[in-house]
Amino acid sequence: MTSPDQNPLPPQYEAAPTEASWYPRWTEHGVFTADRDRAADREPFVIVMPPPNVTAVLHVGHGLNNTVQDVLIRWRRMAGDEALWVPGTDHAGIATQNVVEKQLTAAGQTRFDLGREAFVERVAGFVEQTGGEILNQLKAIGCSADWTRTAYTFSPELSVAVREAFVRLHEDGLVYKGHRVIHWCPRCGTSLSDEEAEFTETAGKLYHLRYPLADDPTQSVTVATTRPETMLGDVAVAVHPEDERYAAMVGRELQLPLNGVRIPVVADSYTDPAFGSGAVKITPAHDANDFEVGKRHSLAMPVVIDAEGIVREGDGAAGRVPAELAGLDRFAARKQIVAMLEAAGALVKIDAHPHSVRHCYRCDTVVEPRLSNQWFVRMQPLAEKALTALRSGELRILPDRWEAVYVNWLEGIRDWNISRQIWWGHRVPVWYCDHCHAAPIVSRTDVTACPSCGGTVRQDEDVLDTWFSSWLWPISTLGWPNADAADLAAFYPGDVLVTAPEILFFWVSRMVMSGCWFMGKAPFHTVYLHGTVRDMQHRKMSKSLGNGIDPLDVVRLYGADALRWTMVAGLGLGVDVMLDPTDLDKSFAPGRNFCTKLWNIGRFLLSRVGEEPVQPVSALSADALSAADAWILARLDAAIAECDAALGPARPANGATWTAAERSRGLRLSEYAEAARRFVWNELADWYLESIKPRLAADSGVDREVARAVLAHVFDHALRLLHPIIPFITEALWHHLPQTSADAFLAQAPWPVARAEDTLSASERANAARFDTAQQAVQSIRQVRSEYAVNPGAFVSAVVMPTGGDDAAFAALSGVIGSLARATVTISPDAPAEAAASVVTPLVTVHVPLAGMIDLDKERQRLSGEITQLDTQLTALLGRLGNEKFVAKAPVAVVEAERAKAAEWQGRLDAMRTKLTQLGA
RNA sequence: GGGCGAAUAGCUCAGUUGGUUAGAGCGCCUGUCUUACACACAGGAGGUCGGGGGUUCGAGACCCUCUUCGCCCACCA
Numbered sequence: 001m002t003s004p005d006q007n008p009l010p011p012q013y014e015a016a017p018t019e020a021s022w023y024p025r026w027t028e029h030g031v032f033t034a035d036r037d038r039a040a041d042r043e044p045f046v047i048v049m050p051p052p053n054v055t056a057v058l059h060v061g062h063g064l065n066n067t068v069q070d071v072l073i074r075w076r077r078m079a080g081d082e083a084l085w086v087p088g089t090d091h092a093g094i095a096t097q098n099v100v101e102k103q104l105t106a107a108g109q110t111r112f113d114l115g116r117e118a119f120v121e122r123v124a125g126f127v128e129q130t131g132g133e134i135l136n137q138l139k140a141i142g143c144s145a146d147w148t149r150t151a152y153t154f155s156p157e158l159s160v161a162v163r164e165a166f167v168r169l170h171e172d173g174l175v176y177k178g179h180r181v182i183h184w185c186p187r188c189g190t191s192l193s194d195e196e197a198e199f200t201e202t203a204g205k206l207y208h209l210r211y212p213l214a215d216d217p218t219q220s221v222t223v224a225t226t227r228p229e230t231m232l233g234d235v236a237v238a239v240h241p242e243d244e245r246y247a248a249m250v251g252r253e254l255q256l257p258l259n260g261v262r263i264p265v266v267a268d269s270y271t272d273p274a275f276g277s278g279a280v281k282i283t284p285a286h287d288a289n290d291f292e293v294g295k296r297h298s299l300a301m302p303v304v305i306d307a308e309g310i311v312r313e314g315d316g317a318a319g320r321v322p323a324e325l326a327g328l329d330r331f332a333a334r335k336q337i338v339a340m341l342e343a344a345g346a347l348v349k350i351d352a353h354p355h356s357v358r359h360c361y362r363c364d365t366v367v368e369p370r371l372s373n374q375w376f377v378r379m380q381p382l383a384e385k386a387l388t389a390l391r392s393g394e395l396r397i398l399p400d401r402w403e404a405v406y407v408n409w410l411e412g413i414r415d416w417n418i419s420r421q422i423w424w425g426h427r428v429p430v431w432y433c434d435h436c437h438a439a440p441i442v443s444r445t446d447v448t449a450c451p452s453c454g455g456t457v458r459q460d461e462d463v464l465d466t467w468f469s470s471w472l473w474p475i476s477t478l479g480w481p482n483a484d485a486a487d488l489a490a491f492y493p494g495d496v497l498v499t500a501p502e503i504l505f506f507w508v509s510r511m512v513m514s515g516c517w518f519m520g521k522a523p524f525h526t527v528y529l530h531g532t533v534r535d536m537q538h539r540k541m542s543k544s545l546g547n548g549i550d551p552l553d554v555v556r557l558y559g560a561d562a563l564r565w566t567m568v569a570g571l572g573l574g575v576d577v578m579l580d581p582t583d584l585d586k587s588f589a590p591g592r593n594f595c596t597k598l599w600n601i602g603r604f605l606l607s608r609v610g611e612e613p614v615q616p617v618s619a620l621s622a623d624a625l626s627a628a629d630a631w632i633l634a635r636l637d638a639a640i641a642e643c644d645a646a647l648g649p650a651r652p653a654n655g656a657t658w659t660a661a662e663r664s665r666g667l668r669l670s671e672y673a674e675a676a677r678r679f680v681w682n683e684l685a686d687w688y689l690e691s692i693k694p695r696l697a698a699d700s701g702v703d704r705e706v707a708r709a710v711l712a713h714v715f716d717h718a719l720r721l722l723h724p725i726i727p728f729i730t731e732a733l734w735h736h737l738p739q740t741s742a743d744a745f746l747a748q749a750p751w752p753v754a755r756a757e758d759t760l761s762a763s764e765r766a767n768a769a770r771f772d773t774a775q776q777a778v779q780s781i782r783q784v785r786s787e788y789a790v791n792p793g794a795f796v797s798a799v800v801m802p803t804g805g806d807d808a809a810f811a812a813l814s815g816v817i818g819s820l821a822r823a824t825v826t827i828s829p830d831a832p833a834e835a836a837a838s839v840v841t842p843l844v845t846v847h848v849p850l851a852g853m854i855d856l857d858k859e860r861q862r863l864s865g866e867i868t869q870l871d872t873q874l875t876a877l878l879g880r881l882g883n884e885k886f887v888a889k890a891p892v893a894v895v896e897a898e899r900a901k902a903a904e905w906q907g908r909l910d911a912m913r914t915k916l917t918q919l920g921a
Numbered sequence: 922g923g924g925c926g927a928a929u930a931g932c933u934c935a936g937u938u939g940g941u942u943a944g945a946g947c948g949c950c951u952g953u954c955u956u957a958c959a960c961a962c963a964g965g966a967g968g969u970c971g972g973g974g975g976u977u978c979g980a981g982a983c984c985c986u987c988u989u990c991g992c993c994c995a996c997c998a
Contacts, residue, residue: 009957011957011958012958012960199994199995206998223998224998225998226998227998238998270996270998271997271998272997272998274997275997275998276997276998279998280997280998281998282998283998287996287998288996289996289997289998290996290998292996355997355998356995399926401925401926402925402993404924404925404993405924405925405992405993405994408924408925408993408994409993409994412994412995501992501993504993505993536932538991558960569946570933570934570946572933572934572935575933575934576933577933578932578933578934585960586947586948589946589947589960590946590947592960593960593961594960595960596958596960596961597957597958597960597961599957599958600957600958600960600961601957601958602957603957603958604957604958605957607957608957645937661938664937665937668935668937670934670935670945670946671935674935674945674946677945677946678945685957685958686962689957690962779964782963782964783964783965785963785964786951786952786963786964786965787964789951789952792952792953792955792963793955822955869942870942873942877941880978880979883978883979884978885977885978885979886978886979887978888978889977889978889979890940890978890979891940893940894940894941894979895940897940897941898940898941900941901941901942905942
């Protein structure tokens, strides 16, 4: 036996050196590298990492997202799948450009000072230098991605995919260029998609303006607007065709205040007669709805606000902007215009008007709707396929309530504005010839001369929305569009996509569309949407609020495993994770405590097991097992089954589509963690280890060898169960087990398989059950000790009566019960005569005679209290059993269970009443 | 304005087709430094499952309604 001083493991778990030594060993041995040849005869299991922005710094949201993926990928790797986790980064067009532009601003420059080419080079250089650091940070939290396949949305390979997608969609008739009112960010100087222009509730104002009739200034129409500055671009006032109030006005002309432009009153059912005055000013160039109205009535579309958000005369707006307003910022102009309108008597009133205003998702600037020429993808045909994938069961979303949201969005899908007026990104692969008027050339390869006239060409200035490369991620990272891409053949379609609900539309739905459109299959069968990390006030953690947690701080303080455990254990399906950024000690206590506990379990257990070889458990005869041995082996089976049930199924059983029964199962990570934790802590440590200490203390003997074998087996399997969540500490401990070979990795060790219930002998099962009885005996004695404040050091004597009579085999447990409960135990079928405290449980009745120590009154009171309680419950139970309808209608199994329960309660009640009599009540 | 979801212990949450005395973690109370672990061990308190109504032999679970939160979508100027 190894004495504690010879223990090879330090008394405190040191995360930092453990993590620093194991991660490189995994990667050096290619543990995370997927092999497409192996994928031929195993199931591949593929996750593509949501690529973080290339300039991003790891925050706790990334930590959560990637920990979840790592848990799944490590689980499947151990379960025998060919696991592939594709990592990478996103070039993040607007976001990255903004970062570099900020640097330029600090140096008093703009991107225009540099020019396009130099600017793009500068951004590329910036990315080269600082980009991708986040991937190294992911290594620090243990992520087992296949770094040999690291991808980047702006790499040459992925650029090929982007062009292919654009050109093919164009060939399919799904890409077009159109003059539309789009969301425009004046700060970023670019258009935005609907999804990129986010609503913020704003306490706005509704300005009511009076527009007089051109030929009769005594009459007027009042219109309401939230953006009075747009009145300079008004081309009409619309009223509802059936609105009698305005019937006489339709067709007449109004004169715009300030610029005197004459505009017609038109009838259009877009107008809601119940809102405001029932008359709407129409500004086609600066409002998407007005644009539609304008088209219907063939109205002009003057642009009065430019790309920087400055009021000035743009296309078709000559004579519309008074000199004193030209050049003003749109918000300054608003103030000025309101003042001028008031002076002119055209301002009727201003109402408070809370409403939603769109903001740029990158810089939060108020979005300006603006007429411009943009590229769009016609989404309806793509959306159809994405809907079919979900409805056919090819795809599922967990939690399933998000499926309705997904369907709702796809059914109401609108065309996707994919062009951006920035410089950092995939340039639109379209060329124009200035010489002849040939149609624009859409090409997979760069075009240098016009194919029609041979003249010079110029490429479209716009770049593509960054999501236009991300939406190809599951196929482009595997080699699409290369026809002979081996990875694509071996690993597509993938399995699970793990992300937050925020980007269900931005990214997830579009990936499904691109996968279905280009590959004919959805890129994954499961979308797992996890919650958001929030602080104690339920606010989302963010840099600007200053309530974030740096995962690397947590790693430094408590280790990556503690971080991972805390997040996973708190991660109910789709539930937000609450952490307190001001108290990391408390927030990460679950992970830190569990890791420490596990370390100590390992330290103790391994020192007792020693380095001598152990027998495999399968070689032990069932007769050699003690009750505790049989029990812990049974508990291990149960724990494995619970972990499997919480995690799985890994894929649809039929390989193609989810059945209704499977559809919402699995990926309950917190349940998995809890099942594993309970086994290790509450069963292995609290009961098994405690109960076999005496056996291990013996110098030799068969019994000690059996205990060593069981210990080594059970701990080995426990570490396997835990490894996906806490990879470092488990790997480190595993290598101290005598049966572990030096060149193996826990990360690649087979996932445990529970023994089938029917392979166990009846005697082994009875043996295991006996330990349950012993546990209840121990707890009962402890309860009495505590109740009567017995001196902690003192031994009490106890008479244990197992339900079901004296069990000769049970007598062997008296020593175990005694040592766990600090008692001298007698196993007897008969109650002792003398007065004693007693506890009656379903499996056992325990009497603890505490001569002179028992407060008889207190014990009588306690017993009669328990009797009253149980009697009430028994009465209710008997009432139910006496109910004819219950007996007739309830399932037989339920009725029988209730009868058995009633009998048991009756027995316990009798025992307690006998006891009470003995106490002289 | 539509749609969806939630309300269970002080806090964060489980509770799988209705069926034992509703659970876990953290927190709280009482003991204990019992040589693996005080980041621990042992014992304990705490819930009429948001209110009301209904279906059922039986409801935390199903239906209706009210209240309070949260999320998503939307062209109310």
